[in-house]
Amino acid sequence: MVKEIKRDYYLEQLIKREGNGLIKIVTGIRRCGKSYLLRTLFKNHLLENGVDEKHIIEMAFDLFDNIEYRDPKIFYPWAKEQIQDDAKYYFLLDEVQLLDEFVSVLNGLADKKNCDVFVTGSNAKFLSRDIATEFGGRGDEVHMYPLSFSEFMSVYDGNRYDGWNEYITYGGIPLVVLAETDEQKMTLLDNLFQETYISDIEKRNKIRNVGEMESLLDVLASAIGALTNPNKLQKTFKSVNNSKITATTITKYIEYLEDAFLIEEAKRYDIKGKSYIGTPLKYYFMDMGLRNSRIHYRQMEVTHSMENVIYNELRMRGFHVDVGNLTVVEKQKDAKVLKKQLEVDFICNKGSKKYYIQSAYMLETEEKMAQEIRPFMKINDSFKKIIITSNTPKAFYNDQGILIMNVYDFLLNMDSLEL
Secondary structure: OOOOOOOHHHHHHHHOOOOOOOEEEEEOOOOOOHHHHHHHHHHHHHHHOOOOHHHEEEEEOOOHHHHHHHOHHHHHHHHHHOOOOOOOEEEEEEOHHHOOOHHHHHHHHHOOOOEEEEEEEOOHHHHOOOHHHHOOOOEEEEEOOOOOHHHHHOOOOOOHHHHHHHHHHHOOOHHHHOOOOHHHHHHHHHHHHHHHHHHHHHHHHOOOOHHHHHHHHHHHHHOOOOOEOHHHHHHHHHHHHOOOOOHHHHHHHHHHHHHOOOEEEEEEEEOOOOEEEEEEEEEEEOOHHHHHHHOOOOOOOHHHHHHHHHHHHHHHOOOEEEEEEEEEEEEOOOOOEEEEEEEEEEEEEEOOEEEEEEEOOOOOOHHHHHHHHHHHHOOOOOOEEEEEEOOOOOOEEOOOOOEEEEHHHHHHOOOHHHO
16 A cells, blocks of 8 residues: 655645735746645645545646647636636646647636636756746745655654654655665665656756766766856866867856755845855755765765755755855964855754754764854854754753754754754
């Protein structure tokens, strides 16, 4: 029997947006569960709450049977024909970026008083970069990620420590999580990359040298959590592969990878100067299994994996996440003044909430603890400062008022930052 993975967090996001007059747009990497959320979980919610099945209109634009409906001159008349009375109709439209002129079509449906429109899409360029602009202020985005560790553990048979090792190795793509053996998981991840993600990016952007882009993907996969920029990457290509790839081309490829939701950038923020620093910046993978697939399960440093997982969790919880930078001036023993750059792994903002977070896999010595809290002690504000580690049995506040918690408590409790 196939296990059902509940996506309650996202289901609640859709439920509370019902009837708000906007076009609800679920975005996210392909195969992260958008279709299942919309056409199974949300549809079941509607049926359980008394909505007549005839008032739920579904269309999956990625299915071969529905190719003709990608033409708006065929789809829109068909959609209007489904509206038979004045009761509310729910339109659940899957992979809507494949529908030509989809903005106009969706705005036309949403303009009808008894239509509530919910769609999914896998392409940031079309759907998430300028939703407010494209839909004339009528787009309402819910961004979906692969399974969080908490969602993963809801279907994992074992303890959280074994589950953690599995999660940071094979990630949270539902299809992969439900596979039974390691071999099946690895094969699925490899196939997804080649047959779905790379193929999509190549076709959409008409890439002539796809091998060049894949090489860049491998470099980024090897360097999660490291500061870099297109110029630095260009030098790497030149020295390692004797490649003539330009920084401009690298920038373009990175945009393609971001548009497919494979990677996401975290900008650097000058905490004292209260301004963004142009480059370098960091790139994180939206799924650890996909990242590990690119590097053939080598370089499995748990420190970088944990940092990437924490970043994804914060983004999933709706935080805007930057990398913090602090310039400090310190007097040395010889009385010379030395300027140093200190880093805070993450600055998280959501509304009036703000947190400074360090990811430290192990805090085994006092020296390591001092190293992690040092940047915090240079920040002159009262926002909460947190260290997430793997070897703290129970959350506690140290003498400096810094919250120290283990990664499992952080990931398994949506309100963990409020402790």
